[in-house]
Amino acid sequence: MSTAHLIAVGSSPLGKTDLPGRDLFSKALAEAFEELPDPADVVDGLYVGAQSERYENQIMQGTLMAEWAGLRNVPAERVEACAAAGALALKNAVRDVRAGVHDAVLACGVEKMTAGGTEGATNALGAAFERALEQRSGITAPATYALLARRYLHETDATERDLAKIAVKNHRNAADNPRAMFQQAVDIETAMDAPDVAPPLKLYDCAPVTDGAAAVVVANDEVAAELQRRSDAVRVAGIGSAANNLAVAERDLTFVEGANVAASTAYEDAGVDAADVDVAEVHDAFTVCEALLAEAAEFAPKGRGIETVEDPEDRSAGWTDVRINTSGGLKARGHPIGATGLLQAVEAYEQLTGRAGERQVADADTALLINEGGVADAHTVATVLTATDGGA
Amino acid sequence: MTDTDSTTTGPLGPDDITADSPFTLPGFFDALAEGRLVAARCTECDTQMLPPRPACYGCGSRAVTLSEQPRTGEVISYTSVNRPPSAFEHLAPITVAVVELDSSARLTGRVEASLEDVAIGDRVELRIDDPETVDIDPDFDLSYEEEWPAHVFELL
Known part of the structure; x- marks a missing residue:
């Protein structure tokens, strides 16, 4: 089995933009290949994560993105698991490289969420929920996550203010991230005074509707050695994925078991423990998810995931010293659905190669990514990345 | 059951x-x-x-x-959909809950009550409505769903 490496990354601007999806992809591709030969001379296949064709009335995204990259007569496939689509593209690229099917593969993701306004995004995202009983009850993404949050606040000592602190922390991190959609801090009172979206979740508990794309080049040992200085590559040490039930009603509302299985699988594949992870990008589509995922990834004891906002020395016993969502997370970096899993990989790549600037975590050499789709862990992909040269 | x-x-x-x-x-x-x-x-x-x-x-x-299944159960979690999908706009705000029936089966449904009148642990009973009475935008229904009834919970 070959080792898979991330040898280059790129992203488009994130937010409401005037560029359609294919052009956002072109931006991400242009950055990723700034110092590389043509994609056609590097990669032998492509996976693209894209949540919904409703935004731009376009399927066949694999073919389209391949064409825009100058790739022809290679496998090029769209993958979909709502917001986990980006990490699914990465997982498939890694699998192909590890298996020796391809020497290098382009993993990318794109979503043009603002094309149909808020109503269009609400309706497109609604297709991720179980149809017969849940969609037909009029639910939305914030409402389904509010069901998790309400139960979490009921079972633990956490408060709405604790959830708001997660948003405040992620905005503070995004202020140092030139890629982020919201590069400004917010204070706790602003977050607490914001309008209800689906109680107990308020506006700042919710990741925004975002246009954006990301691209990551996954390569085997030979291609990585040929194209990169050693310090510029990041190793994919482990990867795992798992589906849980589609209906939120049929899941444990305060233990995201699918994410726990995916993370455990990735840890085992990488030969690491939760305590080895220095930086983690976890899927904070809504603030409560960051707390739930800190617990599912075994960073935090059950019920204490909200301490993700604290410095490691101030956390409860049983917490690791991991730094979570240094990018600003989905909340503040932005959440272009199909691209999000790859934006997480972009942040980890920058942290592990010492390129994270003001947000750089000292000595970061192991990263965990958790990308989820559907409500919470309806589908989860977890990825462990390690620095090639022993750390930033 | x-x-x-x-x-x-x-x-x-x-x-x-x-x-x-x-x-x-x-x-x-x-x-x-x-x-x-x-x-x-x-x-x-x-x-x-x-x-x-x-x-x-x-x-x-x-x-x-x-x-x-039994028709009665209790509220496990609940919220309010303040901005529902377009087909449900006229029902906003929609109180929804995850309900565990007395059999242990769980399902999500609308609750015919204001958000502030609902709490975790409340007892509820399932009611089944004709699709016409809910008045969901007919464009929402797929052709095979048009005659399907709608479920809603009432507080006991």
Whole structure:
């Protein structure tokens, strides 16, 4: 089995933009290949994560993105698991490289969420929920996550203010991230005074509707050695994925078991423990998810995931010293659905190669990514990345 | 909760999967329209599943049977949909809850009450409405869903 490496990354601007999806992809591709030969001379296949064709009335995204990259007569496939689509593209690229099917593969993701306004995004995202009983009850993404949050606040000592602190922390991190959609801090009172979206979740508990794309080049040992200085590559040490039930009603509302299985699988594949992870990008589509995922990834004891906002020395016993969502997370970096899993990989790549600037975590050499789709862990992909040269 | 008469116990064969059987969505909603809420029950581990399906998510067994559900249960979690999908706009704000029926089966549904009148642990009862009375935008329904009833919970 070959080792898979991330040898280059790129992203488009994130937010409401005037560029359609294919052009956002072109931006991400242009950055990723700034110092590389043509994609056609590097990669032998492509996976693209894209949540919904409703935004731009376009399927066949694999073919389209391949064409825009100058790739022809290679496998090029769209993958979909709502917001986990980006990490699914990465997982498939890694699998192909590890298996020796391809020497290098382009993993990318794109979503043009603002094309149909808020109503269009609400309706497109609604297709991720179980149809017969849940969609037909009029639910939305914030409402389904509010069901998790309400139960979490009921079972633990956490408060709405604790959830708001997660948003405040992620905005503070995004202020140092030139890629982020919201590069400004917010204070706790602003977050607490914001309008209800689906109680107990308020506006700042919710990741925004975002246009954006990301691209990551996954390569085997030979291609990585040929194209990169050693310090510029990041190793994919482990990867795992798992589906849980589609209906939120049929899941444990305060233990995201699918994410726990995916993370455990990735840890085992990488030969690491939760305590080895220095930086983690976890899927904070809504603030409560960051707390739930800190617990599912075994960073935090059950019920204490909200301490993700604290410095490691101030956390409860049983917490690791991991730094979570240094990018600003989905909340503040932005959440272009199909691209999000790859934006997480972009942040980890920058942290592990010492390129994270003001947000750089000292000595970061192991990263965990958790990308989820559907409500919470309806589908989860977890990825462990390690620095090639022993750390930033 | 009783297993229904002349029930099939899985694994289901191809001939068991017909639009008359509550193991399919048309059969499930036909039963619901007649006032019967029918789940699949795993005969290996007793997991109850709504709507019914041919295999158990709890243990993987296909030895499932049909089981008529009680109409009462309690609120596990709840919220309010302040900006619902466009087809449901006229119902906003919609109180929704995850309800655990007295059988242990769980389902999501609207609650006919204001958000502030609902709490975790509240007892509720399922009501089944004709689709016309809910007045959901007909464009929302797929062709095969048009006659399906709608479910809603009332506080007890």
